[in-house]
Amino acid sequence: PGPLQAPAQTRAAPPARAPGGRRGGGRRHGRDGRDGRKRRGRRALRWSALVLAVAILGTACAGYLYYQHLNANLKKDPLNIGDSKDRAAEPKANAAGQKPLNILLIGSDGRNNAADQKLGGAKDTFNTAPRADVQMLLHLSADRSNMSVISMPRDTLLRIPKCTDPDSGKVYPASTWPTMTNDSLGRGGPGCTVATWEKLTDIHIDHFMMVDFSGVVSMADAIGGVPVCVDANIYSHTSSGHGSGLKLKKGTTSVKGKQALQWLRTRYGFEDGSDIARTKAQHMYMNSMVRQLRANATLSNPGRLRDLAETATKALTVDTGLGTVTQLYDLSKELKKVPTERITMTTMPWVYSSDGNRVLPRPADAAKLFRLVREDIALDGKDKRKTAKPETSTDPAAPDDEIAVQVQNGTRSGTATAVSGRAGTIARLLAGMGFDEAVADTSTLLAEERTVVRYPSADLEGDAQRVAKALGIPTSQVKKSTDVSGVTLVVGADWRSGTKYVATEEDDTTPKSASALNGADTKACMHVDPDYTW
Structure with missing residues (x-):
């Protein structure tokens, strides 16, 4: 009983008395009428229950089938295809039994399908091995109070470890000379990029998530746009045809679709035109996207949520540990626990290589940043904590x-x-x-x-x-x-x-060279090179 209860029907007036003083033509007739109505009522109740049961069953079946459909959308690859002996050790649980989560986010520049080729890029790169042009390590603290992100510039020179293609069985030997880190993806898939990160940082990576060009476009559309800011009109285009094609007016613009992809790929026109500037723009985009998702009331709309679920599952390649919608949903609940103001975006500290065209990890600062993440120390400096005292080895030392x-x-x-x-x-x-x-x-x-x-x-x-x-x-x-x-x-x-x-x-302070950006910073704006204004 309550406000949703239907109002009681008004009792009907009694029928006129028939001759002889009986109502409705006699007592027997009245009893049969009431019994008939009861039987019809019970039949209607049974039919209603049956229809309701069928409806519930149908909805459950449809929900199950749609769940299976979304699972089938997800593409899955092995987590790490390097040598198992090179894997970083798993972190130990804190006093509450909680462990941090490390997830490698990979943006692929693969142009192996019509949708990706339509979005641009040099034709001589069509149907070639994809490259990991965006690499971000997302660290979720054990107590879920904060999140740290480290980006690695795509032209960082590293020694890529030995990797084995899980499909063909082809073995890619460890690179003899420092190689651009984005080449790791073409050496057997995202599991090689994970192996490269673990080899460099000694950080145990639990999962990876990879998205390609067309996935970025479709997900930006499903979200409804992401606000970004430039401090002057920008047109990322050169007379020789280089540039992403991004064209925006000064101030804040909500980008989606192809324009969102252009923002994420822009190098010509942002600051000094380097890959470092592009990384900074990607951080601004990610922070803004997180704020947009949390504030966007339209995502309570079932249709919008369904579109986002459909788009996201089609766009993603994940490791088998994230291979179902349930696992992704559980991960999203963990990520949602972190307040926006406790998200810190950083770039791996770097120095130019000897030829000035590539970069290398800055020895002391990069090692320090990786240590902070390994030891689960927040990069925003708000909850520095001491690590447990290392245990003495049970293996006796030789003389x-x-x-x-x-x-x-x-x-x-x-x-x-x-x-x-x-x-x-x-x-x-x-x-x-x-x-x-x-x-x-x-x-x-x-x-x-x-x-x-x-x-x-x-x-x-x-x-x-x-x-x-x-x-x-x-x-x-x-x-x-x-x-x-x-x-x-x-x-x-x-x-x-x-x-x-x-x-x-x-x-335990984050190196200044990591260029930390707080997730709640709504005033961040990309500086435009005056040569690219209009």
Whole structure:
């Protein structure tokens, strides 16, 4: 009973009495009429229940079939197709039993279908291997209080690890020379891009999501447009035909469809025309899209939600761990827990390569940014937390005089050249302490922010920790790494002189070179190169 209850029908007036004093022609006739009405009422009730049951069953079947349809839309690939021994270790749960989530977002420039080819690009790239032109690592904190994103410029030079194509079985050997990171996608699929990130950052990646050109266009349409800002009229076009074709007036414009894709691809016309400027524009777009999704009341419309679900599932390639609509929905609920003001967008700190045409990870700053994510420290600086004390290895160390130690010079930094002879100095120090097998590797000059002891496998962990203890190096600076073949001490930029190592407290602030942008920043606006105004 309540406001949705139908009003009671008004009781009908009694029929006129028939001759003899009986109503309606007699008592028997009245009883038969009432019984007939009851039987008809019960039959109607049964039919109503049957129709309702069929309707419910039909709706459930339709819902199930549509759910299966959406699942079939999703394209799935293996998560990591590199060597399993190179995988980064999974993070440990916090005191509440929660673990962080790391998801690699990949934007493919593949032009292997008519829809993508129609959206532009040089024809000589049609039907060639796709490239991972957009790469963003999304880190969701264990307590779901904050989210951090690290973008890697597409022309970053890295050594891509060995990958095996899951479809053809073709093995792509590890690159001998630094290679542009966007080539990783063409070496067997997104699982190779994941392997490349894990190799570089030592961050365990749980999932990936990849979208192509046409997917960006259709999803922007389904959302209803994303507001973006430029500080002057812009036309991304050169006389030789380069540029995305983006044409906007000064101020804020809601872009969707092809125009949204143009925004995400624009390099000519934004700031210095570099891939770094394009990354900044992508961050602004993503932040604005998140705010738009959370504020857009039209998404409560079932039709709009259905369109978005249809579009998103057709646009995405995911790992098998996100291969159903239910899994994607569960992920979205986790992401939704983070307030917009606790989302931080960053770019991997970088330096130009020797030829000035490509970039490299900035040694100290990039390593620091990756560490903050590994240790689940928020990049907005609002909840710095101390990591758990590293456990002592259960593997007993060999006698000091039997531990082989290679010492390398890592004292070079972004602002200072390497200190000559440091590897030899510390190797002699170790030898004087009884580590007779310590030798200096004078052929290698590295850039390491903090002194570190690396070891390749669990059976050498105890030996590595013993070397660190002898020198006063914290156990937290003893790391497992497949880049070394034995216990390796890298003398870092924090130990440029002297023979006594002084451990310093780690700085947990985000490097300025990461160009952090807060998700709630509604005033962000791209600077337009005056040569591209109209």
